[in-house]
Amino acid sequence: MRQPIFIGVCGGSGSGKTTIVNRINSEVPEKSISIMEHDAYYKDQSHLTYEQRCKTNYDHPFAFDTDLFVEHIKELKKGSTIQKPIYDYGIHNRTKETIISEPKEIIIVEGLLIFYEERIRELLDIKIFVDTDADIRILRRIVRDMNERKRSLDSVINQYMSTVRPAHEQFIEPSKKYADIIVTEGGNNLVAVDLMVTKIKSLLEHAYRA
Numbered sequence: 082m083r084q085p086i087f088i089g090v091c092g093g094s095g096s097g098k099t100t101i102v103n104r105i106n107s108e109v110p111e112k113s114i115s116i117m118e119h120d121a122y123y124k125d126q127s128h129l130t131y132e133q134r135c136k137t138n139y140d141h142p143f144a145f146d147t148d149l150f151v152e153h154i155k156e157l158k159k160g161s162t163i164q165k166p167i168y169d170y171g172i173h174n175r176t177k178e179t180i181i182s183e184p185k186e187i188i189i190v191e192g193l194l195i196f197y198e199e200r201i202r203e204l205l206d207i208k209i210f211v212d213t214d215a216d217i218r219i220l221r222r223i224v225r226d227m228n229e230r231k232r233s234l235d236s237v238i239n240q241y242m243s244t245v246r247p248a249h250e251q252f253i254e255p256s257k258k259y260a261d262i263i264v265t266e267g268g269n270n271l272v273a274v275d276l277m278v279t280k281i282k283s284l285l286e287h288a289y290r291a
C-alpha cells in the first residue's frame with residue numbers, strides 16, 4: 082500500500098465536522114478510511130475528581146495530548162496499527178478502553194485545533210475548514226450537548242461564554258487561512274460531500290492501480 086493521504090477537517094464546535102466526516106465515510110467504499118479525532122486525545126484526567134474535571138478548559142490547546150496524537154498519525158503514515166484512546170464527554174475523561182485504528186489508504190483527521198497546531202497541519206495533504214456562523218453553532222451545540230453529552234442548558238451557555246467563544250476567536254477562526262477548501266454549513270452541504278467523495282474515490286482508484 083502507498084502512504085496514506087491525510088485529509089484534515091477543521092472548524093468550530095458545532096460547525097458540523099463530525100457530520101460531514103460521517104457522511105463522506107458512509108459514501109466511499111467500506112474500510113477505505115480511518116478517522117483520527119483530535120478529541121479522542123483529550124488528556125487523561127483520572128487524577129482529578131469529576132468536579133475538578135468540570136472546570137478544565139477543553140477548548141485550549143493545553144487540554145489535548147497532541148504529542149501522542151502526532152505520534153499516532155506518524156505511526157499510521159508508516160503503515161503501523163495504533164491503539165486510539167476513547168473519550169467520554171459525559172464524564173470529561175478518557176475511558177480505560179482503546180480502539181484499534183488501521184493504516185488505511187485515506188485518513189481523515191478531525192478537530193477544532195488541527196490547523197492551529199503546526200505539527201498536525203504539516204502532516205495534512207488536503208485541508209478542509211467547515212465554516213458555520215456562530216449563532217448556528219451555539220444552537221446546534223445546545224441541542225447536541227443536552228441530548229448526547231449529559232449537559233444542562235446553564236452549563237452549555239456558561240462554557241460557551243467562558244471558553245468556547247474565546248478559543249474560537251483566538252485559535253480556530255485565524256487558522257481558517259490554512260484551508261485549501263472552505264465548506265459552509267457542515268453536514269448538509271451535499272455538494273461539498275459529493276466533491277470530497279469523488280476526490281477520495283479517484284485517490285483510491287490510483288492507489289489500487291499504483
Ligand SMILES: Nc1ncnc2c1ncn2[C@@H]1O[C@H](COP(=O)(O)OP(=O)(O)O)[C@@H](O)[C@H]1O
Pocket residue numbers: 092093094095096097098099100101221222224225266267268269270
Ligand atoms: N447542516 C446541519 N443542519 C442541521 N444540524 C446539523 C447540521 N450539521 C450538523 N448538525 C447537527 O449539529 C450538531 C453538531 O454537529 P457536529 O457534526 O457534531 O459538529 P462538530 O463535530 O463540528 O462539533 C449535531 O447534533 C449535528 O447532528
Ligand SMILES: O=c1ccn([C@@H]2O[C@H](COP(=O)(O)O)[C@@H](O)[C@H]2O)c(=O)[nH]1
Pocket residue numbers: 093094095099120123139140169170172173174192193240245
Ligand atoms: O470533556 C469535554 C471535552 C470536550 N468538551 C467540548 O467539546 C468540544 C469539542 O467537540 P466538538 O465535537 O468539536 O464540538 C469543545 O468545544 C469542548 O468545549 C467538553 O465540553 N467536555
